[in-house]
Amino acid sequence: MNTAGKQIINRNTERIFLLLVTAVMAVLFYKMYLVLNADFTDVPSRLKNGTMINLNGPHPAQNMKTLLQKGRYFRDEKDIDLISAAFEKARITDSSSINNIGDLNKKQYNINSTTALREGGETFRKRVKAERVALGFTDDDSIVFGSQKKDPAAIPSANDLQMGMHSISGSIKAAGIPVPNVIVRLQLILPQDSLYSNNVEEIENRIEENKITVKKIYALDSLHNS
Numbered sequence: 001m002n003t004a005g006k007q008i009i010n011r012n013t014e015r016i017f018l019l020l021v022t023a024v025m026a027v028l029f030y031k032m033y034l035v036l037n038a039d040f041t042d043v044p045s046r047l048k049n050g051t052m053i054n055l056n057g058p059h060p061a062q063n064m065k066t067l068l069q070k071g072r073y074f075r076d077e078k079d080i081d082l083i084s085a086a087f088e089k090a091r092i093t094d095s096s097s098i099n100n101i102g103d104l105n106k107k108q109y110n111i112n113s114t115t116a117l118r119e120g121g122e123t124f125r126k127r128v129k130a131e132r133v134a135l136g137f138t139d140d141d142s143i144v145f146g147s148q149k150k151d152p153a154a155i156p157s158a159n160d161l162q163m164g165m166h167s168i169s170g171s172i173k174a175a176g177i178p179v180p181n182v183i184v185r186l187q188l189i190l191p192q193d194s195l196y197s198n199n200v201e202e203i204e205n206r207i208e209e210n211k212i213t214v215k216k217i218y219a220l221d222s223l224h225n226s
Contacts (some may be wrong), residue, residue: 076122082124111124
């Protein structure tokens with residue numbers, strides 16, 4: 001068989017494989033179409049009864065509220081009202097269409113933690129408290145935070161701990177500009193070679209001195225000396 005004949009056979013083999021691949025892909029796409037089409041068959045009825053909403057449709061707050069209620073996403077009505085109000089406000093601010101549900105992660109749909117704690121229900125309050133614990137907020141820190149919200153001038157920008165001649169200073173900046181009235185939480189831990197735990201909060205024998213902005217904890221040895 002000459003070279004031309006071999007090339008013809010190879011071309012025919014390629015055509016057969018292309019036809020087989022095309023047939024397999026066509027079957028797969030058809031099955032995917034059937035699955036996706038089945039998901040859309042109940043869309044009109046679900047939109048009507050409120051278990052599904054058009055994110056770009058009219059009356060966003062009421063539609064979202066109905067969805068959260070019928071879907072049983074939240075038990076507390078305050079949580080539902082807060083989400084519905086925040087969604088409506090964001091839709092008024094953002095006139096562009098929502099392409100998919102991932103767009104709800106944009107900044108304009110966020111709910112401030114202070115607003116969530118003040119206006120939210122059981123679920124939102126638990127989330128805010130859990131986040132504050134993760135950030136280092138304790139009961140004492142919450143008191144300082146509340147005082148800062150009421151009167152920033154009541155909390156000094158510098159504290160004399162009366163524990164030596166050293167000092168710690170710094171500034172919080174946003175886009176290179178210092179930000180006023182920011183609470184910074186500093187914590188001193190024991191050195192790694194200490195006989196105690198590396199976290200002074202875990203020591204049983206200790207003495208505490210509390211002020212509104214300073215909390216001193218002295219670890220005691222076996223002779224109760226700090």
